[in-house]
Amino acid sequence: MARIVFFTGAGVSAESGIPTFRGKGGLWERFKVEELATPEGFAKDPAKVWKWYDLRRKIIAEAQPNDAHKLMALIEKEHGDVWVITQNVDGLHRRAGSENVLELHGNIWKVRCTACGISYYEFKTPLEEYPPRCRECGGILRPDVVWFGEPLPPGVLEKAWELSRTSDLFVVAGTSALVYPAAQLPFIAKEGGAYVIEINPESTPVSRIADEVMRTTATEGMKLLYRRLKEGRYL
DSSP: OOOEEEEEOHHHHHTTTOOOSSSTTOHHHHSOHHHHSSHHHHHHOHHHHHHHHHHHHHHHHHOOOOHHHHHHHHHHHHHSSEEEEEOOOSOHHHHHTOOSEEETTEEEEEEEETTTOOEEEOOOSSOSSSSOBOTTTOOBEEEEEOOTTOOOOTTHHHHHHHHHHTOSEEEEESOOSOSTTGGGHHHHHHHTTOEEEEEOSSOOTTTTTOSEEEOSOHHHHHHHHHHHHHTTOOO
């Protein structure tokens, strides 16, 4: 059975109203990454970091999966061996119905205790206090996401490499392909013999190695891809 892998970034969720990080109007244009998305920034002012993350959680809670999310989930139901490797932490792929989801950078709805290490989902927003406290030991909680300077969760990158290397169709959607080690995945897929498609309105490092480039939004690109899959293209 042919394996399809979708590799997604912030551009996929942008059409659901969730701001991207880079580019015009991106979050890092308005906020300093070193203050809000690093262990050092959290250690210095955990309340400030949590207020920013709680604002993002509120935006995400009000957002809905868009057609790109939904079509990836539909393709999984119709083809079986379909995976989503995402850099997004918003959980919209799962809400859209995708089951085979690998979250490279964690999930904004999960929290992790800095004292006892327990990790669990906390969907309450707004939070009652900043920083929130662990339900088990009372320690300070942090968002269970990967910050700059931190390694990916154990086993996650290895699984992403395996899926990329063994994919037959590898679709890169809505990512700048600038954040490593995730940015390596399309190149690993290409070396493994996959047919690589990029869906992005702008050029990225993936553009030069892609077999096909769709210079459009994630939703429009996924609609075209879905029609072509139904016609028997690619696989």
